[in-house]
Amino acid sequence: MHMQVEETTVEPVRLFRINTGSCNGCDVELAVTSAVTEFDVEQLGCRYTEDATEADVLLITGPLTVKARDEVLRLYAETPRDRITVAVGVCPVSGGVFRDSYAVDGPIERYLPVDVNVPGCPPRPQALLAGIGEALQIRQARRAGVEPVGRADGKGQEGDNFPARCRLSFDASVCVDCRMCRHVCAAGAIRFQEVEGGVRLTLWHNSCVFCGLCSHYCPTGALSVTGDWRLDHPAADAFAQVERGDIPYAPCSGCGEPIVPAAPQLLHTAFRRPTPEIDKLTALCPACRQVMSIGAPGR
Ligand code: SF4
Ligand code: SF4
Secondary structure (H helix, E strand, O other): OOOOOOOOOOOOEEEEEEEOOOOOHHHHHHHHHHHOHHHOHHHHOEEEOOOHHHOOEEEEEOOOEHHHHHHHHHHHHHOOOOOEEEEEOHHHHHOHHHOOOOOEOOOHHHOOOOOEEEOOOOOOHHHHHHHHHHHHHHHHHHHOOOOOOOOOOOOOOOOOOOOOOOOEEEOHHHOOOOOHHHHHOOOOOEEEEEEOOEEEEEEEOOOOOOOOHHHHHOOOOOEEEOOOOOOOEEHHHHHHOEEEEEEEOEEOOOOOOEEOOOOHHHHHHHHOOOOHHHHHHHOOOHHHHHHHHHOOOOO
16 A cells, blocks of 8 residues: 655745845855855755745844944844844954944944854854854754753864964963054954053954954964864853953062063064073063163163
8 A cells, every 4th residue: 555655844944134234255155155065054954035024043244334224123123033143243243343433333232132143254154154053052942941051162173174264362471562463453352451460461252353463463472373263152152252361470670660571482583592691681671671781871
């Protein structure tokens, strides 16, 4: 006897995209997630839709320009109330390099709640898939009536084929507090502040565009680009996605004033083979160094 087997189909999760005034960099990367098999969102059971009213996951690109704001909010109001919102790239997350522009009204969280942040400028397709995967987990948890839990480690895959433009790592033990990194960071992602016994460097990954300039210009190698592309995270963890370290002060060997001594890496770059005299200079503050080198002022 022939039995008719009824086919069961699982409805795909629908992704809807809103561009709030981006440079299109993130949109091009999103195109990869529908045009390149290796990164196709279909592998996550998703497909793109042109209809805002059927959006299960909302992907937002761009820094939210003043001009686009009303249209963005109108479209957002059309999406279902239980959609999961993903901010794609540093622009919707923090405003990125455009954040001080008169034409920008973001970050997007000013106007609507965001569930997942995928920083990057632009984020790589791997990071986009990871971010969409994160959104699906949140959606599943909400449907089950439980509180979604973010990833514990925040780490991605080391050693894949495209090591450039990934998370930054900071080694405070070789930092000399020259602040060249902050100077070259057009994204304003690096901040210094005085703390008890030293200086703190904080690098905010939600603003970093992974240009690698800080690492390139750092004279001691204190900042380096890692192969960890996975930066997607629940939006609630926005302020946890930082690289931070305290650069300790040591007393000047002449007057006792607190200073950040020159790291051996810097001496090696500057002098190749530092002499004992040069070594002595590194433990002195600028004023004592001047006295040791050319004598006391006014003499
Ligand atoms: S991280 Fe490098 S560039 Fe930045 S302050 Fe330290 S030594 Fe200077
Ligand atoms: S890689 Fe360094 S210089 Fe470039 S945006 Fe990030 S923190 Fe700034």
